[in-house]
Every structure is written in structure tokens, then in C-alpha cells.
Amino acid sequence: MATTSFTGLYYAAPLLILPAIYFLRSPKKDAKKPGTAPPGASFRWRKALDDLRTYIPLVVPKDRIHQRRMLSYGAITALCIGAGRLVKAVCPIVMRQIIDKLDSPASKGLAGLPWMEIALFVMLRNVVTSLVSGVSRSIRMRASHELGSVIKLTLYNKLLDQTAEYHDNKRSGSMWTAISNSGAMVVEFFSYLVFHELPMVLDIAVGVATCWTVFDRNLGLAMVGVMALYAAVSVCLPSEMRILFQSFAGAKERAVDIGYDTILNWQTVADFNRFDHERTRFSNAVHAERELQVEMERPFRWAGIWRNVVAGTGVGLVCLLGCYQIQKSNRGAGDFVMLFQFWTELFSTVDMLLDSVTMLEHFLADSSKIRELMQMQPAVRDREDAVDFELDDGTIEFENVNFSYDGQREVVKCVSFKVGGGQTVAIVGETGGGKSTLVKLLCRAYDVTDGAIRVDGQDLRSVRLSSFREHLSLVPQSIGVFNMSILENLRYANLNASSEQIEDACRAAALHDKIMKFQDGYAQVVGEKGVKLSGGELQRLAIARALLREARIVLFDEATSNLDAETEERIQDYLRKWYAGRTVVVVAHRLATVANADLIISFKDGQVVEAGRHDELLAKRGYFYQLWNKQRLAWEPSSSKGSGSEEEGVSGDAAT
Numbered sequence: 001m002a003t004t005s006f007t008g009l010y011y012a013a014p015l016l017i018l019p020a021i022y023f024l025r026s027p028k029k030d031a032k033k034p035g036t037a038p039p040g041a042s043f044r045w046r047k048a049l050d051d052l053r054t055y056i057p058l059v060v061p062k063d064r065i066h067q068r069r070m071l072s073y074g075a076i077t078a079l080c081i082g083a084g085r086l087v088k089a090v091c092p093i094v095m096r097q098i099i100d101k102l103d104s105p106a107s108k109g110l111a112g113l114p115w116m117e118i119a120l121f122v123m124l125r126n127v128v129t130s131l132v133s134g135v136s137r138s139i140r141m142r143a144s145h146e147l148g149s150v151i152k153l154t155l156y157n158k159l160l161d162q163t164a165e166y167h168d169n170k171r172s173g174s175m176w177t178a179i180s181n182s183g184a185m186v187v188e189f190f191s192y193l194v195f196h197e198l199p200m201v202l203d204i205a206v207g208v209a210t211c212w213t214v215f216d217r218n219l220g221l222a223m224v225g226v227m228a229l230y231a232a233v234s235v236c237l238p239s240e241m242r243i244l245f246q247s248f249a250g251a252k253e254r255a256v257d258i259g260y261d262t263i264l265n266w267q268t269v270a271d272f273n274r275f276d277h278e279r280t281r282f283s284n285a286v287h288a289e290r291e292l293q294v295e296m297e298r299p300f301r302w303a304g305i306w307r308n309v310v311a312g313t314g315v316g317l318v319c320l321l322g323c324y325q326i327q328k329s330n331r332g333a334g335d336f337v338m339l340f341q342f343w344t345e346l347f348s349t350v351d352m353l354l355d356s357v358t359m360l361e362h363f364l365a366d367s368s369k370i371r372e373l374m375q376m377q378p379a380v381r382d383r384e385d386a387v388d389f390e391l392d393d394g395t396i397e398f399e400n401v402n403f404s405y406d407g408q409r410e411v412v413k414c415v416s417f418k419v420g421g422g423q424t425v426a427i428v429g430e431t432g433g434g435k436s437t438l439v440k441l442l443c444r445a446y447d448v449t450d451g452a453i454r455v456d457g458q459d460l461r462s463v464r465l466s467s468f469r470e471h472l473s474l475v476p477q478s479i480g481v482f483n484m485s486i487l488e489n490l491r492y493a494n495l496n497a498s499s500e501q502i503e504d505a506c507r508a509a510a511l512h513d514k515i516m517k518f519q520d521g522y523a524q525v526v527g528e529k530g531v532k533l534s535g536g537e538l539q540r541l542a543i544a545r546a547l548l549r550e551a552r553i554v555l556f557d558e559a560t561s562n563l564d565a566e567t568e569e570r571i572q573d574y575l576r577k578w579y580a581g582r583t584v585v586v587v588a589h590r591l592a593t594v595a596n597a598d599l600i601i602s603f604k605d606g607q608v609v610e611a612g613r614h615d616e617l618l619a620k621r622g623y624f625y626q627l628w629n630k631q632r633l634a635w636e637p638s639s640s641k642g643s644g645s646e647e648e649g650v651s652g653d654a655a656t
């Protein structure tokens with residue numbers, strides 16, 4: 001009876017702190033501002049679990065070899081964890097026996113010492129523990145390396161699988177930093193969960209069960225009560241934590257993005273002499289990041305005080321209860337030492353376990369970019385019933401095509417036209433009218449919002465994307481090159497191309513002679529974004545690539561706009577022959593270059609204004625006729641003066 005009332009008092013005492021927790025966890029100041037109140041603890045936990053689920057495809061490898069290796073690491077880890085827990089549970093019991101034996105009157109002289117128990121204790125505490133932790137550490141390292149590479153590859157593939165919509169909107173700096181740090185970040189977190197958290201949870205369970213068995217139910221319950229209360233204080237108090245971590249992660253990303261963008265566009269910074277402006281912008285971003293770092297410590301100040309109050313009271317109460325029981329049931333001093341050892345170790349384990357709540361929040365905020373990517377579905381992807389594209393003669397048909405990038409502004413409006421296999425269609429018209437968008441839709445960089453695009457009667461959405469793209473040769477408006485040699489950039493179009501084929505393509509694109517004048521010839525490295533090449537050289541490299549590709553459907557988006565008239569004419573002469581048997585879509589501002597097209601489409605404000613052959617459109621005296629006349633007026637005086645090659649420094653670019 002006395003025990004019950006005594007323990008009842010001690011269960012009740014910690015509960016008095018609950019109202020204080022409730023009071024503290026309601027974020028009064030922020031709650032007044034709508035939208036800024038931190039979410040409740042249960043919501044946060046549900047959200048955290050949902051978020052953690054996103055990482056499962058990352059940490060559970062798909063391929064069999066990785067799976068088998070991870071399973072064997074898992075089995076050895078389980079053995080180590082089991083052995084470690086056993087040692088931890090047995091050590092205090094052996095310690096109790098040592099103390100009880102030392103305490104007994106029979107313990108006199110060397111012979112009376114509990115040699116066996118001491119040897120067992122040393123063996124368990126030192127030899128077995130260091131063996132287990134050594135094996136565990138080595139397995140952890142191997143598992144981490146394995147997982148790190150699996151994660152990097154998975155994320156890289158995920159990035160590659162995204163389509164233009166994602167890549168047009170991404171911020172490369174923070175995304176790339178996230179990807180390159182991701183392996184380490186996710187591995188560190190999950191290996192911490194497996195190698196630290198899991199053993200800690202087991203330690204706590206074993207500790208409570210042992211005390212429950214060795215002492216009694218009341219002591220076990222008191223321990224669970226105190227630990228639960230301590231956990232509640234620790235988890236509930238810093239309820240602003242995630243918001244702060246997220247803000248901090250956002251500030252960090254902004255600083256990385258500014259730095260990355262500035263360095264990538266260093267030339268623009270230099271051209272406009274904006275070094276001071278950029279320094280200020282970057283330093284403001286870094287300053288904001290630092291401010292938030294300081295701010296992040298705020299919720300922990302109070303939380304720390306309350307945690308200490310609960311910890312001090314709780315540890316004291318359980319020890320007091322243990323003393324009372326030991327005294328009541330005439331147990332030895334060894335029992336108290338054992339209890340004290342169990343309890344303090346148990347509590348420090350709970351403490352460490354709860355510290356990892358902060359780590360979880362930090363991890364979730366820091367790795368939000370990875371989560372975003374993992375949850376992202378490519379905007380353009382193969383349907384389940386998609387089939388391989390089968391090329392016939394390359395007939396292209398747009399039927400009532402509508403398209404909007406953002407779901408708000410229609411960039412392509414009800415466009416219909418058909419171009420037969422082996423024919424050339426030219427799309428001309430005002431700048432920003434949507435011509436390049438038509439080309440992007442034709443390569444299925446985006447899916448149409450409405451209507452259909454068919455090639456050889458097959459709706460592009462019904463065929464496998466890669467099987468269709470194999471038949472495309474494309475020169476885009478903004479040409480992408482790798483910071484590699486000219487040769488490597490050329491061979492990118494056709495990995496099996498021989499040196500002769502590459503040189504022939506470069507001759508056709510009027511580039512070979514130029515390359516031969518470079519110090520390293522074809523081995524010349526082009527620099528980031530091809531900065532070491534002129535605009536005209538870049539375009540000719542892109543044309544050579546398109547030729548090497550040898551595809552039957554050709555898309556040229558202002559492919560020769562940076563070339564002088566003579567060079568352009570030379571290339572066009574070659575292309576006209578090369579076009580034979582190919583279906584060609586050309587976007588051009590210089591109307592003279594497409595006068596021979598089988599079909600010319602005048603495009604304005606996302607719509608087809610006129611369509612027909614060159615002479616037909618001129619005869620109509622409509623939009624095309626106006627464009628033609630404007631260009632003729634601008635072009636004729638300069639052409640009458642004669643034009644030289646680009647190498648001779650004469651630019652033949654005419655305005656639309």
C-alpha cells in the first residue's frame with residue numbers, strides 16, 4: 001500500500017510539467033500572423049514520415065547485386081547490434097555480482113576476489129565490445145559506400161529522365177549542389193538510423209525490461225513514464241524548428257544559386273562592370289544565411305532548459321524509487337549500483353535519441369531538393385502502351401495543335417499543316433511568335449496541350465520517345481556544347497562516326513578549314529558553353545553534328561543566322577542536296593534562304609497566317625509579302641556592295 005502511494009506520487013510529479021509543455025509549445029507570437037504558425041507536432045511527424053518514405057527507392061537498391069550485398073551487410077549489422085545489446089544488458093548484472101561478492105563477509109584476501117566475474121566483465125566490456133564495434137564500423141563504411149554510389153546514380157538518372165519543362169525551370173546551382181552532396185547526406189542519415197538509432201531503441205527496451213524483471217513493474221513503469229515525458233518535452237518544444245530549418249535551407253540555396261549564376265555568367269558581369277553589384281548580392285545572400293543560422297538556435301535555448309528540468313527531476317525520482325525498493329526488500333548495494341548504471345545509461349541513450357529529432361528535421365529541410373526530384377514525374381514520358389516509332393517516308397502532320405508553357409498563355413493556337421515525306425517546310429514570321437515552340441513540340445520536348453502531332457500517321461504521344469528521337473537531326477537555336485574537344489562534341493551526334501565522316505561533315509558545314517587553323521585542330525577544347533568558338537563556328541559545328549546524325553527528319557531552327565552570306569550560301573548549296581529524301585522543317589528569319597521550300601508557313605502570334613509556296617505567298621500580297629519586301633529593302637543596298645566570308649569579318653545577318 002505504502003509502495004503504491006509512494007510511486008503514485010512520483011508518477012504524478014512529472015505530469016505536473018505537462019501544462020508547462022502545452023503552454024510552451026503553442027507559438028503565440030507567430031500564431032497571430034496567418035500562415036506563419038508552425039504546424040502541430042502530430043502533423044509534423046506525419047509529414048516527416050511521409051517525407052522519409054520518399055527516400056525508400058533511394059536506399060533500397062533495385063539491382064540484384066547491390067541488393068544481395070546490402071542484405072549481407074544488414075545481416076552482419078543485425079548480429080553486431082544483437083551482440084552489443086547483450087553485452088550492455090549483461091554488464092550491469094555482472095557488476096552487481098562483483099559488488100555483492102566484494103560486499104559479502106567471505107570476500108577476504110586475493111582468493112576471495114570475484115575473479116571470474118571481473119574477467120567476464122573485462123572480457124565483455126572491452127574485448128567483445130571493441131570487436132563488435134570494429135566489425136560494425138567496417139560494415140557501416142562498406143554499406144555507406146555502396147549506398148552512396150547507388151543514390152548518386154539513381155538521382156542522376158532521375159535528373160536525366162526529366163524533360164524540358166523541369167530543366168527550363170530548374171536552378172542548376174542548388175540542384176547540382178544537392179545532387180553532389182546527396183549521397184553523403186542521405187547515407188549519413190540512414191546509416192545513423194540503422195547503426196545508432198536502432199541500437200539505441202533496443203538499448204532502451206532491454207534496459208527497461210531488465211529493470212522491470214530485476215526490480216519490479218512499478219520501477220519499469222516509472223522509467224517509461226519519465227522517458228516518455230522527456231521525449232514529449234524534447235519533441236514538442238522546438239515546434240518552429242522545421243520552419244527555421246527550411247528557411248535556412250532556402251537561404252543556403254539562394255546563396256549557391258547566386259554564386260553559381262554569377263560565375264557561369266562571369267563575362268556578362270565583366271561586360272557591364274557589375275563586380276561590386278555581384279559582390280553585394282552574394283554577400284547579402286551569405287549574410288541572410290548566417291542570420292538564419294543564428295536564429296535557428298533560438299527554439300533550443302528554452303527547450304534545453306525544460307529538458308534539463310525534466311531530466312533532473314526524472315532521474316532523481318527513479319533513483320529515489322529504486323532506493324526505496326532496495327531498502328524495503330533488503331537488497332544489496334550491488335542492486336543500487338546496477339540500477340544507477342542502467343538508469344543513467346538509459347537516460348543518456350534517450351537523450352541522444354532525442355537529439356536525432358533535430359537531425360531528422362535538419363536532414364528533411366536540407367534534402368528537400370532531392371525529395372522534390374524523387375517525387376517529380378517527367379512531364380513527357382512514354383505511355384504504358386507506347387510502341388516503337390516506325391519510320392516510313394517522314395510525313396509530318398500538325399492537327400489543331402494548341403500549346404501553353406504555363407497553362408495560362410497560349411503560345412501555339414490551333415495550328416494545322418501537313419508536310420509530305422521528303423519535303424521541306426519553312427516556318428517564318430515575327431520574333432517571339434512561337435516558331436521554335438513548334439520545333440520543340442515536334443521533338444516532343446513538350447506534349448501538346450490540345451490536338452495532335454503525327455509523324456507517318458503515328459501520334460507522337462503513342463510512340464516511345466527514344467525510338468522517335470533516333471530519327472531526328474536537330475540544330476536548335478541555342479546550341480549546347482560540352483567543355484570537351486571539337487572532335488568529342490562532333491562525335492556526340494554519332495558515336496560510331498569515323499574520322500573521315502567527321503571531317504566530311506565539317507567540310508560540308510564549311511568548318512574543316514577553320515578547325516585546321518586552331519592550335520590543337522580537332523582536339524581544341526571549346527570551353528564552357530563553347531565560349532572559345534565564335535557564334536558562326538558554333539552554328540557550323542551544330543550543322544556538322546546534324547549531318548553526322550544522318551536522320552531522315554531534319555529540324556533546323558535558325559541554323560545559319562550567325563553566318564555571313566557567302567558561307568551561308570555554300571552551306572545551303574550542300575544542304576539542298578542533302579535534304580533529298582529527308583523531311584525538313586526549317587525556321588528562318590532570312591526569307592531568301594527558304595525560297596525553295598515546298599511549303600512556307602507564315603507564323604504570327606502563335607497562329608498560321610498564310611501557307612503556300614514562295615511565289616504563291618508573294619502573289620497573295622499578305623503578311624509574307626510585307627516581310628519579304630522589308631527584308632529586300634534592308635538587304636539590297638548591302639548586297640550590292642558585295643559580301644565577304646565570315647572569316648573576312650563581314651556580317652551578313654539581316655534583320656527581319
Ligand SMILES: Nc1ncnc2c1ncn2[C@@H]1O[C@H](COP(=O)(O)OP(=O)(O)OP(=O)(O)O)[C@@H](O)[C@H]1O
Nearest residue numbers: 168405406411430431432433434435436437438477
Ligand atoms: N521554356 C519556356 N517557358 C515559358 N515560356 C516560353 C518558353 N520558351 C519560350 N517561351 C515563350 O513562348 C513564346 C514563343 O517563343 P518561341 O521561342 O517559340 O518564339 P520564336 O518565334 O521562335 O521567337 P524567335 O524568332 O525570337 O526565336 C515567347 O513569348 C516566349 O517568351
